[in-house]
Amino acid sequence: MARERRAATLQDVADRVGVATSTVSRYLSNPSIVAEATRERIQAAIEEVGYIPNSAAASLALKRSKVIALLVPQFANTLFDTTIDLITTELHDDGYTVLLGLTGWDLDRVESLVRAAISRQVEAIISGGHVPDDVRKVIERSGVTYVHIWDIPEDPIDIAIGFSHREAGTELARFVHNRGYVRPHLVTATSSRAMVRSQAFKAEWQKLMQEEPSEQTISAPSRFDQARGAFANMRRMDEMPDVVLCASDTLAQGIIVEASSAGLQVPEDIAVIGFGNAAIAGEMRPTITTVEIDGRRLAQETLQVLRERLNDDGFDKKTVDVGFTIIGRESA
Amino acid sequence: MARERRAATLQDVADRVGVATSTVSRYLSNPSIVAEATRERIQAAIEEVGYIPNSAAASLALKRSKVIALLVPQFANTLFDTTIDLITTELHDDGYTVLLGLTGWDLDRVESLVRAAISRQVEAIISGGHVPDDVRKVIERSGVTYVHIWDIPEDPIDIAIGFSHREAGTELARFVHNRGYVRPHLVTATSSRAMVRSQAFKAEWQKLMQEEPSEQTISAPSRFDQARGAFANMRRMDEMPDVVLCASDTLAQGIIVEASSAGLQVPEDIAVIGFGNAAIAGEMRPTITTVEIDGRRLAQETLQVLRERLNDDGFDKKTVDVGFTIIGRESA
DNA sequence: CTGAAAGCGCTTACAG
DNA sequence: CTGAAAGCGCTTACAG
Secondary structure (H helix, E strand, O other), X not given: OOOOOOOOOHHHHHHHHOOOHHHHHHHHHOHHHOOHHHHHHHHHHHHHHXXXXXXXXXXXXXXXXXXXXXXXXXXXXXXXXXXXXXXXXXXXXXXXXXXXXXXXXXXXXXXXXXXXHHHOOOOEEEEOOOOOHHHHHHHHHHOOEEEEEEEOOOOOOOEEEEEOHHHHHHHHHHHHHHOOOOOEEEEEEOOHHHHHHHHHHHHHHHHHHOOOOEEEXXXXXXXXXXXXXXXXXXXXXXXXXXXXXXXXXXXXXXHHXXXXXXXXXXXXXXXXXXXXXXXXXXXOOOOOEEEEOOHHHHHHHHHHHHHHHHHHOOOOOXXXXXXXXXXXXXXX | OOOOOOOOOHHHHHHHHOOOHHHHHHHHHOHHHOOHHHHHHHHHHHHHHOOOOOHHHHHHHHOOOOEEEEEEOOOOOOOOHHHHHHHHHHHHHOOOEEEEEEOOOOHHHHHHHHHHHHHOOOOEEEEXXXXXXXXXXXXXXXXXXXXXXXXXXXXXXXXXXXXXXXXXXXXXXXXXXXXOOOOEEEEEEOOHHHHHHHHHHHHHHHHHHOOOOEEEEEOOOOOHHXXXXXXXXXXXXXXXXXXXXEOOHHHXXXXXXXXXXXXXXXXXXXXXXXXXXXXXXXXXOOOOEEEEOOHHHHHHHHHHHHHHHHHHOOOOOEEEEOOOEEEOOOOO
């Protein structure tokens, strides 16, 4: 690696061409207002010195950073990987740089990430997780655009795009009931969203059957390898459940593998329902009944609202419900 | 959301306290050199106005951004999710902000992401993918620290931390041969690394058996749902392979599911080998024989080398080989 | 079409 | 222990 080299600046380019920095700057932002001949000399100089603008300086002068922060709990296996992927790629194509913050479900980290983002002058924060009240104040005070994705909070800070996890839980209870299952078992992850779904499921099931479904909790994120323990717990119950509601498709997949390996047929002996409609859900044998959220649509809606806000300077709070769909397949 | 509000600046805090901005700045970077009484008044003022420093301005003045760019092909399901997760989290704890760039295996995007990173004055670029020659020049010219992770290129740009995919391919061929398999089939993904492994496997197999193993190619990233097509292709072969080498554990998992559902026993009728030792590999039934790369160690090594370079100003190129381990399990 | 100058919000020698 | 001032690398009215 080359040793400490001073990066070329606008001044270097200008000197080389023999014009003022303002001319080079204009060429960069709007070439057509610079004379043809000057244009060519500037372009040549830029290439010679390998000039790359310093965007810290530009941010400062423009009061516009073209940076957006993305806060998610972890790098992968969040149910919205596709959504994140699409959003990030499109934002880059729009000329934005994306800051990544991994919260790891840790509230202190959420706060320091939000502060770092604001400090970096981000134009928006897209967050896939909840934010404690004091951090909410920091966000509101700063005036940044804040986009909460994946669920719809009671009282959104600013923009929210997602679906109602409560309704999803309720609908799942009805679905299970309609299919004639009588002993549902919830494998709930310790994430606020999964817990909301389970609560709603229990409430609805109570209404329909006048009883409380059994439940166990696993630590978020729900992973394939947690299935073994979860399944063992079920075996210890007085009576095995006839349907298991999993916090994710990966977990559902694990439960199916465990059940098969214990000689149980899915769904005959025990039915399994996932969450998220990951690629595996449609390909597993048996195919997995699950809840689909349209990640592509979620991404598109997010980008649209964001672009409106960022370009047209709208300042209205906004909530978009992208809904969900229960997809009945072989596993339940 | 609150309307356009001018963010508080150092000047605002200074005015409120009745000191110069330099004093507030000193308080922020090194409180102990400011008088106790002043310190308290400054702290109070900071909280009152909700001051958050503008790091674009700080970058400009300090010529140090505390930003690091992370370039990966996609947001999830890269074999090194854990590594990325660890690196990102630790860097944040070290006070760095992480820029995320998703290349999507697209070389033009690699270039624009590298340029954006340099423009943002990043102190290092960590990249999980290959970089074309002209982009290499941009990197070298800029003088940023460049950390290539996951494999070890012939001629590293700067720092490289990973393992030899060529050796992995060779060792896999020996492993398969030792276990007595005679008709291996490679399911290769179209990523440069997977291709290197397959090449090496073929070369070694040629040496051992004087024949060419059969092979099919799937588009990267290798996913569970590509297993169906891949398996169908094998069925169409004159003779089914007795062992399948998959580009990832997820793909291996898919092949196992497909094989079982076709009434074949794994490994008796057909053995399966994955790559990566994902969580599922040890939990699937049968458990999956695979190649493990210690993602945690990879992350630690990366962080260590990075910290050395960033703090101690070392400028030597460096390569670290973290190796790999073939883990024999039930599936082969 | 182009230049000189002010300003964006910090930091840090240099004085005192 | 603190302040005044210069400077980091850009952008953009304002003149010409």
